Amino acid sequence: MRTRVDEIAGDIFRISTFNPDFGIQFNQFLVRDEQPFLMHTGMRRMFAATLGGVRQVIDPARLGWIGFSHFEPDECGALNDWLAVAPAAQALGGVVGCAVMLNDFADRPPRALAHGEVLAIGTHRLRFLATPHLPHGWDAGFFFEETTRTLFCSDLVFQPGDPEPLTRADPIPGVRASILAGQAGPLAHDIPYTPHTDAALRSLAALAPETLAIMHGASYQGNGAKVLRDLADVLRETIGPR
Numbered sequence: 001m002r003t004r005v006d007e008i009a010g011d012i013f014r015i016s017t018f019n020p021d022f023g024i025q026f027n028q029f030l031v032r033d034e035q036p037f038l039m040h041t042g043m044r045r046m047f048a049a050t051l052g053g054v055r056q057v058i059d060p061a062r063l064g065w066i067g068f069s070h071f072e073p074d075e076c077g078a079l080n081d082w083l084a085v086a087p088a089a090q091a092l093g094g095v096v097g098c099a100v101m102l103n104d105f106a107d108r109p110p111r112a113l114a115h116g117e118v119l120a121i122g123t124h125r126l127r128f129l130a131t132p133h134l135p136h137g138w139d140a141g142f143f144f145e146e147t148t149r150t151l152f153c154s155d156l157v158f159q160p161g162d163p164e165p166l167t168r169a170d171p172i173p174g175v176r177a178s179i180l181a182g183q184a185g186p187l188a189h190d191i192p193y194t195p196h197t198d199a200a201l202r203s204l205a206a207l208a209p210e211t212l213a214i215m216h217g218a219s220y221q222g223n224g225a226k227v228l229r230d231l232a233d234v235l236r237e238t239i240g241p242r
């Protein structure tokens with residue numbers, strides 16, 4: 001496995017490891033600031049690769065905060081490995097994530113964020129939005145970095161393969177094709193369509209993100225609101241109520 005590190009917005013670094021066993025990238029994002037923030041820990045078994053990527057940007061012991069969208073191994077499997085190498089770091093989660101998952105799982109107590117709460121980490125500001133079951137998981141939520149207008153998209157805007165770090169090309173045609181292909185495969189139903197799906201996506205679009213930091217695929221720079229509204233339309237068309 002190889003890991004590459006690219007700055008995709010001001011002091012926001014994409015740490016990308018392509019895993020050929022899955023045929024997809026696992027992308028972590030590091031916000032370099034007074035209290036550095038790591039978005040997703042990566043899988044426990046990929047910890048050495050992710051740690052090496054972070055080390056290219058900062059001393060990992062300086063990490064201040066660790067956030068992720070929902071409780072799954074690629075999002076937070078290596079959380080306790082990070083807490084061990086970064087003595088001041090604290091996990092961040094929503095109220096549900098902390099109550100149901102992190103208060104037990106994390107080796108040190110997490111900090112719970114309310115829906116809409118903003119955390120300043122230096123010059124960057126992270127807003128947390130709770131979005132139960134989007135992309136999946138009761139505890140799901142999103143972080144938005146307000147100064148660079150970067151939305152950490154977790155599993156939304158999924159693209160297979162090993163694409164470039166950052167693109168301005170519209171990702172939606174490829175995303176639609178991969179949703180349709182996925183619905184016919186053994187890993188179908190990764191995103192549930194709930195009464196809240198459309199409204200949650202449109203509330204993310206209302207943030208007017210300029211960079212979409214995508215966990216599996218190329219990050220996107222441009223009209224992020226349009227991409228998210230188009231994604232809402234594609235989800236309604238492909239997996240919405242019949």
Ligand SMILES: [Fe+2]
Nearest residue numbers: 070072136155
């Ligand atoms: Fe996931």
Ligand SMILES: [Fe+2]
Nearest residue numbers: 074154155215
């Ligand atoms: Fe993921």
